[in-house]
Amino acid sequence: MKFETPLLDQLEQGPWPSVVSDIKQEAAHRAANPNGLDYQIPQDCCEDLLGLLELSYKDMETHWKHGGIVGVFGYGGGVIGRYCDQPEMFPGVAHFHTIRVAQPSGKFYSTKFLRQLCDIWDLRGSGLTNMHGSTGDIVLIGTTTPQLEEIFYQLTHEMNNDLGGSGSNLRTPAACMGMSRCEYACYNTQDVCYQLTEDYQDELHRPAFPYKFKFKFDGCPNGCVCAMARSDFAVVGTWRDDIKIDQDAVKAYVGGEFVPNAGAHSGRDWGKFDIQAEVIDRCPTHCMSWDGQKLTIDNANCVRCMHCIDTMPRALHIGDDRGASVLCGAKAPVVDGAQMGSLLVPFVKVEQPYDELKEIIENIWDWWIEEGKNRERLGELMKRASFQKLLEVTNTEAEAFHVKEPRANPYIFFKEDEVPGGFKRDLADYRSRHQR
Amino acid sequence: MAEDKEVIIEYLKAKSKVKSKHYFKDFLELFPDKKSREVKKILSDLVKEGIVEYWSSGSTTMYGLKGYGKQEAAEEGDAEA
Incomplete structure (x- = not known):
């Protein structure tokens, strides 16, 4: 390696896989060049990257x-310019731009696709990738300006794949695997995302x-793409009717015939399955009961936390009248701190051509x-201009579930057209009943 | 469309001494009667013609006259071209 990296080396000593080890591995691979590639960006860029990162740790600034x-x-969008401020010391990363590539819906890859992508990136980039960025897209880390159009051409013409979103754009939409693999998917997440x-x-x-x-599409409230935590517009699968119960299967769980959580926590002995402690008492709205023979759910009070279904998947299943809820305004901190999405539409049938959503x-x-x-996110605008305004612009009638904290604000006024008869009154009629 | 492009170019030139990068909203104010999509089309055309260019921090995007102000490797505090 070109540089000593004692501070970075410490990061390799913990129990977790280390990004430093990964970069070192790629640096060694590029130095050996086993495939005899004519590298289009500096061969030692990964070593310079480690040197630059070490310097940042030493200086405690980027x-x-x-x-x-x-x-x-x-x-x-799709390309983010990155330049280092020590180009003489680290010429391999003087220009080290990021490219965002749209991931396939549900992140289903063929090995051919991954090989093609890595072949392009080995030749024309640093070989370092981030699978995947927070938005869900493929992030290719580090190339120079002359390579951008070449990479774009190959991606689009040879791989039939597009760049992702960055900047003040719609970001690459993301969806969970949905109906392709999951029995809980309440709508076709991959199709609506595509x-x-x-x-x-x-x-x-x-x-x-x-x-x-950001748009994100979760097929059910388990939220595998965390739509309601990280997207401005989250579509989360739900159902309107009752959770389906197979009472015999419930008894089989209680009797130990079926392992709870589909065996997901079987690495340790948790003792005999206790339906009362592990399911009934865990229900956030206490809408379930078990009398030793029969499981009952008060579905009107179910908040779709999914815990009971996840624990006893062979006994409980999502309802049949399926669709999605729409939540708006989630975001990470910058202004006002992090926000979760707020429920705007409790249920919408998510069906082609998706005009209701659009x-x-x-x-x-x-x-x-x-x-x-x-630089104001939707969630911040909702907070500044009021949720009431969001309801107005989306032509949504206010309902009780839109109220987060009743009477927190006493100054919410009716508009004249919302009041029967408007604001005008017959003064003579009024005075007939009230003295001046 | 040609007249609208001129409005944008004139605006960018007039501001170029004090400000070389502009948010999209700045252009909406130039065309109060136009919808944002129409304004975007004019700007996209100017980008295609190589008159206007994008500047992106990665999280935010701004528009400026090509070649004016901070360029590729530049950032806040650098001397402007």
Whole structure:
């Protein structure tokens, strides 16, 4: 290695896989060059990256500059300019841009796809990847400006794959595996994710938003893509009817015939399955009861936490009248701290061509583009302008479930058209009943 | 469309001494009667023609006249071109 890295080496000593070990492995691979590649960016870029990172730990400040003018022709996202501020010391990472690549829906890859991607990236980039970024896309870490168009051409023409979103764009939409693998999927997450990605190409690639905007699609409330925690517009599968119960299977769980959690926690002896302690008492709304023979659920009070279904999957199943809830405004901290999504639409049938969802999305965008401040997430605008305003722009009638804390704000006024007869009154009639 | 492009170019040139990168919202104010999508089309066309370019921090994107202000490896505090 070109540089001593005593501080980074400490990071390899913990119990977890280390990013430092990964970079060292790639640095050694590039130095050996077993495939005889004509590397298009400096061969020792990974060693320079380690050197730069070591210096950052030593100085306790970053040596990366922030952003720049790089991209591929016609796209306003997908490439993020990265430059280091010690280019003489670390020339291999003087220009070290990030490329975001759209992941396949549900992250289903063929080995051919992964090989093609890695072949391109070995030749034209650092060989370092992040599978996957927080948004869910493939992140290719480190290349130079002249390689960008080459990589873009190969991705699109040879792999039929697009760049992802970055900047003030719609970010690469993400979905869980949905119906392809999961019995709990309440709608076709992969299809809606793919369809909306196609329909909103302009929003993905040509920035015109105040800031980032993320869609995510979870097939059920287990939330494998964490839609309601990390997306501005979360679609989370749910059902309207009752949880289906197979009473014989419940008894089989109680009797020890079936292992709970489908054997997921079988690495340790937890003792005999206790339905009261492990299911009934864990229900957040206490809407379940077990009399020793029969399991009963008060479905009106079920909040779809999924715990009982996950614990006894052979006995309990999601209902048959399936669709999704829409939640808005989740975000990570910057302004106001982190926020979870707020429930806007409790149930919508998610069916092709997804016009109901698209109408809500487009109404929200129109409002956010008009009223949102620069660098203001939807969740922050909702907080600043009120949830009531979100209801108004999405043509949603206020319902009790929209109220987070009743009477927290005494100054919510009716509009004249919401009041029968308006605000005008017959003064003579009033005075006939009330003295001046 | 050509007139609208001129409005944007004039605005960017007039501001170029004090500000070389602009948020998308700045352009909406130039066209109060137009929808945001129409304004975006004008800007996208200017980008295609190589007159306007994107600047991105990775999280936020701004628009500027090509070649003006901070360039590729530049950032806050650097001398402007």
